[in-house]
Amino acid sequence: xxxxxxxxxxxxxxxxxxxxxHCELYVGNAKQTAHYYRTTMGFQPIAYRGLxxxxxxxxxxxxxxxxxxxxxxxxxxxxTDIGAHIDRHGDGIKDVAFTVDDSESAWxxxxxxxxxxxxxxxxxxxxxxxxxxxxxETFGDTIHSFIxxxxxxxxxxxxxxxxxxxxxxxxxxxxxxDHVVGNQPDGEMQSVCNFYEKIFGWHRFWSVDDKxxxxxYSALRSIVMANDNEIIKMPINEPADGLKKSxxxxxxxxxxxxxxxxxxxxxxxxxxxxRMMRANGVDFLPTPxxxxxxxTKRIGPIQEDIETLAELGILVDVDENGYMLQIFTKxxxxxxxxxxxxxxxxxxxxxxxxxxxxxxxxxxxxxEKRGNL
Numbered sequence: 001x002x003x004x005x006x007x008x009x010x011x012x013x014x015x016x017x018x019x020x021x022h023c024e025l026y027v028g029n030a031k032q033t034a035h036y037y038r039t040t041m042g043f044q045p046i047a048y049r050g051l052x053x054x055x056x057x058x059x060x061x062x063x064x065x066x067x068x069x070x071x072x073x074x075x076x077x078x079x080t081d082i083g084a085h086i087d088r089h090g091d092g093i094k095d096v097a098f099t100v101d102d103s104e105s106a107w108x109x110x111x112x113x114x115x116x117x118x119x120x121x122x123x124x125x126x127x128x129x130x131x132x133x134x135x136x137e138t139f140g141d142t143i144h145s146f147i148x149x150x151x152x153x154x155x156x157x158x159x160x161x162x163x164x165x166x167x168x169x170x171x172x173x174x175x176x177x178d179h180v181v182g183n184q185p186d187g188e189m190q191s192v193c194n195f196y197e198k199i200f201g202w203h204r205f206w207s208v209d210d211k212x213x214x215x216x217y218s219a220l221r222s223i224v225m226a227n228d229n230e231i232i233k234m235p236i237n238e239p240a241d242g243l244k245k246s247x248x249x250x251x252x253x254x255x256x257x258x259x260x261x262x263x264x265x266x267x268x269x270x271x272x273x274x275r276m277m278r279a280n281g282v283d284f285l286p287t288p289x290x291x292x293x294x295x296t297k298r299i300g301p302i303q304e305d306i307e308t309l310a311e312l313g314i315l316v317d318v319d320e321n322g323y324m325l326q327i328f329t330k331x332x333x334x335x336x337x338x339x340x341x342x343x344x345x346x347x348x349x350x351x352x353x354x355x356x357x358x359x360x361x362x363x364x365x366x367x368e369k370r371g372n373l
Contacts, residue, residue: 013106017231019099020099020176022071023093025094027333030060031061033074033091034063036332040282042170042277044169045063046062046162048163049159055159056076058080059074060073065169065175068176088256088257089257090254091338097144097145099149100146103147106134116136121133126159129151131157133157141259174265175267178343179224183248184237186240193236196225201228202228202232204223204225205226207222208220208222239252245372248261254335259337262338265341266345269344270325270342284313291310326342
């Protein structure tokens, strides 16, 4: 494991990225997908765009929980870019959007540094105010939108209307996006990391290679990219050679390009969060009982009851700053691609290196069931 520090190879940006704004998923049936996230994970519908609001080509549901916004979008017509994305990748994340103070400057600066435009800056407005949006391409078919809200007091963005379904969701305690993980084909991880260094001036926060992360069958390499204040972290993974197919390669096979493998969502108390999500029907990857037999010896004393963690399948890892607790869902759609991580940090800034072997072995058991190991 390596910790990497900031370099000053690029001049400072003329704009600031304030954090993750939202993630937009392109899916086959937005209404049913939104219902799933609401009832199992506790997201509240807050805004809607569709035929009733004048949107003829797409429908979108905006779901919120504390600082997390998910936009669930489906096409309303045939032969659309959204439909083509779903046909190629299955349900997946199209847009990892950032909140910025100046969308036009973010777009211009990115293009000057070598990025490709996905959407030129445009001002959008309605009775609730105005916003400026633009976007650039990143790995695979994924984009980064730059969202600048100007005196805007609506529920999400101009063009969306407040969701009037009056469906009350029960929060599961999720707070914010901790990190967003991008999987890349073998040999492309470094070039993607170079992109984030060049376009945004981000630094390499943490890394592991196949000597650190391997099982009997498979391995991976990973570099975590972070912005200056480290509010945004994006681990970039690629498969490494192994005796059998790694979970990273399985993702690439079914997604067909690099793409977002999982969202890590933070909670202030992982035990009730996972209890509630399990009761609501979320499928988590199982953790073998043997993992917990020497857990205290490996990580030292923790506040949580080990038996409770074992019952729920929650993993624990430690670094010099503290410890963290995490658990991973199974894929949330039929293709073995996108899944979610639930994480609680108690001082630790790491990404669960000590759990990678247990996680990989659990995923490999699922791959074997699918005939993909």
